[in-house]
Amino acid sequence: MTEEGGAGHEAPAYRVAVPSDDGGPATVFEHLWTPYRMAYIRGEGNPTGTHDFPFCVIPTMSDEDGLIVARGTTVFAVLNLYPYNAGHLMLVPYRHVPDYTDLTADEVAELGAFTQTAMRVVRSVSGAHGFNIGMNQGSVAGAGIADHLHQHAVPRWGGDTNFMPVIGLTRVLPQVLRETRALLADAWATAAAVPAGEA
């Protein structure tokens, strides 16, 4: 990873919290997933009761309002309201469980299948060069909503490190997110119809 700017370059707030910026994988992931915690701390979607967590509420909304791209049997795909990059998806089990080991075999299988489809869809729509895929387990590991498991799928493009810090804490216009959702939902329906191994 190359660092943007040089000495005197003003770093966005969330990067200040990163103790070591050696450009290694751990640093990249810390950059990647810290913004969500901050976004949620700012108040939007904050839980007010045991089952008021965003990932429990989102499936009760319309696809458009919830930014839902696809609904499966046990898992759904939703756009992140605070994307780290364009097309940042989250794959989330409907069940309110915190830990990967809490998932049933069926949920693990569908979470995996949704992750594959998310990659195909985002690649087909945006030509992403790569992805960061993964989940933070526990708030100590950076999970913004530690009580409800969610897997991130963040598309990456060569050179995107230069603008990511700029958009990392910037609220994307709701209309942009709505258009992105519609685009991905259409592509998802097509990709999901293709048997595994043929796409």
Ligand SMILES: [Zn+2]
């Ligand atoms: Zn929940």
